[in-house]
Amino acid sequence: MTTTADPTGLTGGVRARGLVRTYGTRRALSGIDLDLGPGVTGLLGRNGAGKTTLLRCLATDLEATLGELSVLGLDPERSGERTAIRRRLGYLPQNPSFYPHFTAFGLLDYMAVLKERGGRRERHEEVRRALRGVDLYDRRHTRIRRLSGGMRQRLGLAAALLGDPRLLLLDEPTIGLDPEQRIRFRDLVSELAVHSTVLLSTHQIEDVAALCRRVLVLDQGRMIFDGAPAELVARARGRVWEQGARPPAGVTSWRLADGRYRVLGPAESDVPDAVDRVPVEPSLEDAYLLLTGSVPR
Amino acid sequence: MRTVGWSNAVTFGRLTGFNLRHLARSPLFLILVPAATAVVWLTSHASGLPTMGELFNEAVLCAAGVGAAMFAVTTFPALREVRYSRSMALPLSPGARLASLALASITLTTALMCAVLTVFVVTAPAPIAGTPQPAAFVGVVVLGWAGPMGAVASVAWTRSYAPLIALTLLLPLYLSSSLLALGTRTDVIVSRMGSLLSMALQPLPISYPDTATTALLYLAHAVSMVLCAGLLTLAARHDTRFLRPVGLAVTTVVLVGMAALHVHAQREYSYDALSANARPRTPSTGSCHGLDDMTYCPLPGYESWVVFWHADLEPVLRNLPEDVHRPTVWQANHTLRPDILFHPPDDGIVLTEYWRPDEETHRARLRSELVAHVLGMGRTDDRGYVGTGQARTVIGAWLVAVEGEGTEAAEWFLLDFAPGRDDLRLTHALLALPEEQVAAVVHEHWDVLMSSTTDLATLAELLGLSLTGPEAIPEPDWERSTLDPGFIDDQSTPPDGT
Numbered sequence: 012m013t014t015t016a017d018p019t020g021l022t023g024g025v026r027a028r029g030l031v032r033t034y035g036t037r038r039a040l041s042g043i044d045l046d047l048g049p050g051v052t053g054l055l056g057r058n059g060a061g062k063t064t065l066l067r068c069l070a071t072d073l074e075a076t077l078g079e080l081s082v083l084g085l086d087p088e089r090s091g092e093r094t095a096i097r098r099r100l101g102y103l104p105q106n107p108s109f110y111p112h113f114t115a116f117g118l119l120d121y122m123a124v125l126k127e128r129g130g131r132r133e134r135h136e137e138v139r140r141a142l143r144g145v146d147l148y149d150r151r152h153t154r155i156r157r158l159s160g161g162m163r164q165r166l167g168l169a170a171a172l173l174g175d176p177r178l179l180l181l182d183e184p185t186i187g188l189d190p191e192q193r194i195r196f197r198d199l200v201s202e203l204a205v206h207s208t209v210l211l212s213t214h215q216i217e218d219v220a221a222l223c224r225r226v227l228v229l230d231q232g233r234m235i236f237d238g239a240p241a242e243l244v245a246r247a248r249g250r251v252w253e254q255g256a257r258p259p260a261g262v263t264s265w266r267l268a269d270g271r272y273r274v275l276g277p278a279e280s281d282v283p284d285a286v287d288r289v290p291v292e293p294s295l296e297d298a299y300l301l302l303t304g305s306v307p308r
Numbered sequence: 309m310r311t312v313g314w315s316n317a318v319t320f321g322r323l324t325g326f327n328l329r330h331l332a333r334s335p336l337f338l339i340l341v342p343a344a345t346a347v348v349w350l351t352s353h354a355s356g357l358p359t360m361g362e363l364f365n366e367a368v369l370c371a372a373g374v375g376a377a378m379f380a381v382t383t384f385p386a387l388r389e390v391r392y393s394r395s396m397a398l399p400l401s402p403g404a405r406l407a408s409l410a411l412a413s414i415t416l417t418t419a420l421m422c423a424v425l426t427v428f429v430v431t432a433p434a435p436i437a438g439t440p441q442p443a444a445f446v447g448v449v450v451l452g453w454a455g456p457m458g459a460v461a462s463v464a465w466t467r468s469y470a471p472l473i474a475l476t477l478l479l480p481l482y483l484s485s486s487l488l489a490l491g492t493r494t495d496v497i498v499s500r501m502g503s504l505l506s507m508a509l510q511p512l513p514i515s516y517p518d519t520a521t522t523a524l525l526y527l528a529h530a531v532s533m534v535l536c537a538g539l540l541t542l543a544a545r546h547d548t549r550f551l552r553p554v555g556l557a558v559t560t561v562v563l564v565g566m567a568a569l570h571v572h573a574q575r576e577y578s579y580d581a582l583s584a585n586a587r588p589r590t591p592s593t594g595s596c597h598g599l600d601d602m603t604y605c606p607l608p609g610y611e612s613w614v615v616f617w618h619a620d621l622e623p624v625l626r627n628l629p630e631d632v633h634r635p636t637v638w639q640a641n642h643t644l645r646p647d648i649l650f651h652p653p654d655d656g657i658v659l660t661e662y663w664r665p666d667e668e669t670h671r672a673r674l675r676s677e678l679v680a681h682v683l684g685m686g687r688t689d690d691r692g693y694v695g696t697g698q699a700r701t702v703i704g705a706w707l708v709a710v711e712g713e714g715t716e717a718a719e720w721f722l723l724d725f726a727p728g729r730d731d732l733r734l735t736h737a738l739l740a741l742p743e744e745q746v747a748a749v750v751h752e753h754w755d756v757l758m759s760s761t762t763d764l765a766t767l768a769e770l771l772g773l774s775l776t777g778p779e780a781i782p783e784p785d786w787e788r789s790t791l792d793p794g795f796i797d798d799q800s801t802p803p804d805g806t
């Protein structure tokens with residue numbers, strides 16, 4: 012149980028024990044144990060690993076089949092507490108589909124009303140602030156159907172950031188953002204994470220590397236790693252090389268800009284010898300690929 | 309969780325305010341609602357003497373127009389709640405958000421309908437005659453809610469714009485089918501669709517529910533329609549196991565109740581049922597109004613029309629001998645005085661609420677009724693009485709048209725009694741004479757002239773006129789007459805005094 016102090020009286024963070032979610036006979040989550048507190052936590056995993064299901068459970072959009080879950084110190088299975096969680100929650104779902112006839116301002120105003128953000132003037136001020144935060148203020152009167160994919164993603168982010176959320180759940184938030192916007196996004200999330208809990212599900216490993224003090228890796232509904240990014244990188248040390256010759260089939264590798272190959276292997280002895288092979292410092296991405304079994308073990 | 313409950317109520321209220329503002333500012337609202345209002349305004353029958361029945365019809369038309377516009381306007385935000393906001397983990401449930409939208413939409417519908425009706429009442433050129441039945445008017449406003457509620461229910465089931473598209477396509481299809489499908493099998497389908505729509509708007513076989521019972525029946529019908537839409541919205545939820553079957557079952561019960569109400573209304577209030585149940589009774593004149601020697605018994609709320617009736621009858625009355633019995637004028641309709649309407653009292657004349665003092669045909673008809681009664685010629689709507697060649701037929705025509713009403717009113721009177729060429733010729737001649745001259749003869753020879761055996765020649769002689777010979781009065785000016793000479797020749801038969 013997390014115990015972060017919160018001026019609203021709610022307790023911050025997330026606590027899950029033995030969380031299971033099934034779809035028919037398929038287990039999307041298999042006994043997840045999790046404690047989350049303030050700061051940004053990255054959630055990595057291949058497609059279908061269970062990341063979105065976990066986020067939806069934490070966002071109270073989906074009920075867990077088994078297990079215990081406490082979000083901001085409240086039980087999401089109880090209707091009244093679920094509503095209280097949702098008021099203090101910022102949630103950006105994967106591929107959010109917004110009502111296309113809303114203007115950017117209209118959507119955020121609607122969300123702010125539902126999050127009970129004070130009177131009209133105060134609410135509108137907050138909506139304007141959120142729009143400025145994602146650089147959409149100039150497009151506030153544009154209907155959503157006329158916004159580009161990246162703008163919609165930023166709008167979704169602004170909606171999630173409304174109301175100073177105690178828990179921010181972001182599912183693939185940087186898809187479609189240009190580098191400048193991604194940096195802006197990182198800045199926003201870092202600032203918020205000083206006093207809020209942020210869980211960031213992404214395939215953009217550089218975002219995790221830049222933002223997260225902690226990384227969770229899911230694979231087939233199970234948590235296979237929970238630790239600092241540096242710890243994950245450390246595990247990959249000695250298993251990443253660069254070489255001139257093309258590695259044999261079955262070895263994960265890719266051609267670099269200078270024509271050499273970057274090779275990931277389970278152990279040095281398992282990779283066929285190459286004359287110009289040079290061990291290199293693994294990146295977080297290398298470490299993640301090695302962990303999730305994208306290379307032969 | 310009292311705090312959460314209160315907090316939800318506050319959020320619900322704020323969301324309703326938000327929805328209200330967004331609905332009122334939506335482009336569709338800004339186009340469709342003025343268009344619907346304009347249609348209501350243009351198709352309304354502006355009358356110098358408005359009645360509650362007219363106000364009610366105006367309200368029904370308004371409910372149809374505004375309800376249809378609000379159906380279209382509400383469809384879009386309903387889809388927002390049903391299709392687009394589900395995955396956002398919003399604090400209020402989808403059901404509560406839809407309820408908030410429905411509340412905002414029906415609030416707007418009510419405000420619009422009340423505004424239109426207020427304008428109708430405020431701009432009415434005279435006080436609105438008739439019995440106000442609040443339940444009936446509340447019923448019409450509730451009926452207008454069926455538009456937005458129908459939008460919410462249909463979107464909840466289809467999760468698409470399909471209902472709006474279907475309605476948009478159906479309306480021109482219906483209108484064009486009405487013209488193109490005449491005489492074909494499609495005509496029957498089109499006609500049934502029209503009947504269903506009429507039945508939804510006006511389930512009672514009367515034009516205006518002017519009694520407490522009929523007004524309550526109308527209200528029950530309107531509430532049932534809205535209830536059905538609400539129940540269908542509940543039944544569209546698929547996140548609970550029992551709501552769908554329960555919702556559908558209760559909807560079926562309400563629909564059966566509506567059908568029963570319709571059958572009951574047809575049995576109790578159809579023309580045939582009301583005429584069969586009406587009994588000849590001696591009506592009480594307790595609430596009637598006396599004016600000079602006449603007694604007028606208007607329907608409740610029509611008291612202001614008495615002066616108009618009296619003004620219409622005054623030219624006839626002043627040319628009648630004083631000792632001639634004046635009948636009581638009764639106003640009746642199917643629901644308030646069916647006994648009088650279907651069994652008129654012997655010493656009274658009956659006019660319905662549709663006989664308007666500001667319409668010339670109805671004013672002439674009222675005078676005709678009085679004249680036919682005092683001349684002992686029966687009611688003008690008792691077809692078959694032949695007054696051809698009778699002096700009193702011509703006197704009657706003269707009395708009806710005596711005060712500057714022209715020959716038209718006189719000819720309308722004659723038409724009910726199978727007039728011949730001579731009747732028409734003499735009538736025109738009488739109307740050309742000074743009123744005092746004819747009135748003096750009528751007063752002096754009343755008893756003779758009232759006899760069914762007194763012929764035209766006697767009347768002509770009393771007035772110093774002749775139907776034959778070199779001094780004979782001329783043929784009617786057919787150019788100026790509303791009657792056709794061939795028709796007159798067919799009509800005329802020898803007087804038999806019946």
